[in-house]
Amino acid sequence: MAETLRLLLVTPERTLLDEEVDEVRAPGTVGEFGVLPNHITFLSSLQAGRLEYMRGNQPTRLALSGGFAEVVDNVMTVLADSAELADEIDLEAARTALSQAEEQLKTLGETDPDYAETSQTRRWAQARVDVAGGQ
Numbered sequence: 001m002a003e004t005l006r007l008l009l010v011t012p013e014r015t016l017l018d019e020e021v022d023e024v025r026a027p028g029t030v031g032e033f034g035v036l037p038n039h040i041t042f043l044s045s046l047q048a049g050r051l052e053y054m055r056g057n058q059p060t061r062l063a064l065s066g067g068f069a070e071v072v073d074n075v076m077t078v079l080a081d082s083a084e085l086a087d088e089i090d091l092e093a094a095r096t097a098l099s100q101a102e103e104q105l106k107t108l109g110e111t112d113p114d115y116a117e118t119s120q121t122r123r124w125a126q127a128r129v130d131v132a133g134g135q
Helices: 091-106 115-132
Strands: 005-010 015-021 023-028 031-035 042-046 049-055 058-064 067-072 075-080 083-085
Touching: 005 023, 015 049, 023 042, 049 115, 058 115, 083 115, 091 115
Parallel strands: 005 075
Antiparallel strands: 005 015, 023 031, 023 049, 042 067, 049 058, 058 083, 067 075
8 A cells, every 4th residue: 555645736837746745635615625545536626725735744735726636546636726835925915815805795695696706716815814824
């Protein structure tokens, strides 16, 4: 049995990660899920949120704006719309985006055509704040 899992994270702009890891936690659209080495074949859509992986006892967090994750043969491939590591995030800009999205959501009802997109924007901004702020 393999002792690690290969994590490959790709955005339209770049390959952000290609590493051997011990564990991955990801924001699935139906809830957070975890992947360990030798996981069964698995496919999930991803919502905006925080992806975390472990190497040894060292966690690394990054913000995802959404996408898809596939686990096959001990390789987890994440195809993300966009993703940022903590040191790439402008924390003040992320906080501003979060505040603006929250204010806009207060004026929208759930049936409003802009509600889903604004909710997604809020989740992305919250993920960026959480990752950059170390939470």
